[in-house]
Amino acid sequence: MTKTVALIPGEEAAPEAFEPTVALLDHLRLGLEWVRPPVGNSAQETHGSTFPKQAREMIDAADTTFFGATSGASAPALFYLRWGKLTYANVRPARYFRGAKSPLAKPDGIDFVIVRENLEDLYTFAEGDLEQLAPANLMSGTWRRPLHELAPGRFAVKVITEAGSERIVRFAFELARQRREDGCPGRVACGTKHNMLPRSDALFRDIALRVAEEYDDIPFESYFIDDLAHRLVATPHAFDVVVMPNLYGDILSDAAAALIGGLGLAASGCYGENYAYFESAHGTAPDIEGQGIINPTAMILSAAMMLGYLELPEAGCALVDAVTAVYAEGKALTRDQGGSASTEAFCAAVAERL
Numbered sequence: 001m002t003k004t005v006a007l008i009p010g011e012e013a014a015p016e017a018f019e020p021t022v023a024l025l026d027h028l029r030l031g032l033e034w035v036r037p038p039v040g041n042s043a044q045e046t047h048g049s050t051f052p053k054q055a056r057e058m059i060d061a062a063d064t065t066f067f068g069a070t071s072g073a074s075a076p077a078l079f080y081l082r083w084g085k086l087t088y089a090n091v092r093p094a095r096y097f098r099g100a101k102s103p104l105a106k107p108d109g110i111d112f113v114i115v116r117e118n119l120e121d122l123y124t125f126a127e128g129d130l131e132q133l134a135p136a137n138l139m140s141g142t143w144r145r146p147l148h149e150l151a152p153g154r155f156a157v158k159v160i161t162e163a164g165s166e167r168i169v170r171f172a173f174e175l176a177r178q179r180r181e182d183g184c185p186g187r188v189a190c191g192t193k194h195n196m197l198p199r200s201d202a203l204f205r206d207i208a209l210r211v212a213e214e215y216d217d218i219p220f221e222s223y224f225i226d227d228l229a230h231r232l233v234a235t236p237h238a239f240d241v242v243v244m245p246n247l248y249g250d251i252l253s254d255a256a257a258a259l260i261g262g263l264g265l266a267a268s269g270c271y272g273e274n275y276a277y278f279e280s281a282h283g284t285a286p287d288i289e290g291q292g293i294i295n296p297t298a299m300i301l302s303a304a305m306m307l308g309y310l311e312l313p314e315a316g317c318a319l320v321d322a323v324t325a326v327y328a329e330g331k332a333l334t335r336d337q338g339g340s341a342s343t344e345a346f347c348a349a350v351a352e353r354l
């Protein structure tokens with residue numbers, strides 16, 4: 001049966017990486033059907049909304065969505081893809097391609113995946129003025145005073161649920177098992193700040209420890225998140241699957257991207273029970289918009305993850321192999337990698353390898 005992919009290019013420089021990636025997928029002749037939901041500024045003009053009902057219906061009807069990056073106009077679609085479709089697991093691989101510009105002396109062999117909880121933590125957008133906390137008389141354990149007495153100021157709510165923690169940790173263990181089948185070590189590490197957050201982060205960690213007992217074939221380590229940040233940089237080769245709450249995962253996955261050559265290589269996929277969407281981990285790179293120099297590798301590797309999800313793993317591997325070859329050859333690398341190739345030239349090199 002023909003698989004349908006909803007395409008949302010996003011804003012600023014994002015489409016400059018997105019469209020050539022779609023062209024590469026066309027080049028593979030996979031029989032995928034593209035649909036383009038009306039989203040963002042153009043949808044505002046044609047449909048009177050940046051995320052009209054028609055767009056939501058097209059996303060729902062598609063097998064998956066491929067997304068560029070947004071600086072705002074396409075954000076309602078992105079929020080729908082995440083909280084509307086409950087894509088709770090954000091998978092962000094940090095794999096080094098020989099030839100990429102890593103700041104490390106020996107980056108060869110770095111190959112770990114950050115599994116970031118994608119719906120909870122501080123991403124509830126439940127913020128407010130401290131005065132609002134007066135009715136609850138919420139005490140600060142450190143200040144030993146009701147928080148509203150610290151006003152004026154603001155607060156944000158961090159939410160860690162039992163169900164949300166359990167499903168993301170299980171996802172991480174299942175991924176570790178899958179990766180072990182593919183020749184990776186098959187290990188899980190967890191990062192939390194359970195000493196300073198003995199109820200919220202400690203809950204996430206306790207659940208991870210409990211789930212780890214069920215997966216006794218998969219080695220498990222729990223770290224303080226600050227220690228884990230240090231270890232990921234100092235000994236990145238020691239890691240395989242690394243699971244953590246939302247905000248830590250957001251921050252550390254950018255740090256992990258730096259190890260392997262920067263945001264231009266940072267792929268990402270967001271998986272739920274019934275839906276998944278794929279986007280690069282980087283933003284819209286507004287500072288290089290219109291120059292045709294954005295590195296499309298992150299987009300291409302995200303597309304490869306999407307092909308795996310669409311049960312076209314050979315095509316996904318072909319894309320990754322082509323990218324590997326282009327980096328190894330080093331002749332068509334973009335500026336962020338120390339080369340001088342345009343986005344178009346990089347994609348042409350990948351297409352040639354395909």
Ligand code: ATP
Pocket residue numbers: 017070263264265281282283284285286287288293294295296297298336
């Ligand atoms: P967001 O908050 O949406 O993640 P951001 O503010 O972190 O976005 P990015 O768009 O990710 O910003 O860009 C950060 C820096 O990295 C910019 O200088 C940008 O040009 C650069 N950058 C990001 N992605 C790429 C890419 N694919 N190729 C080259 N440079 C990139």
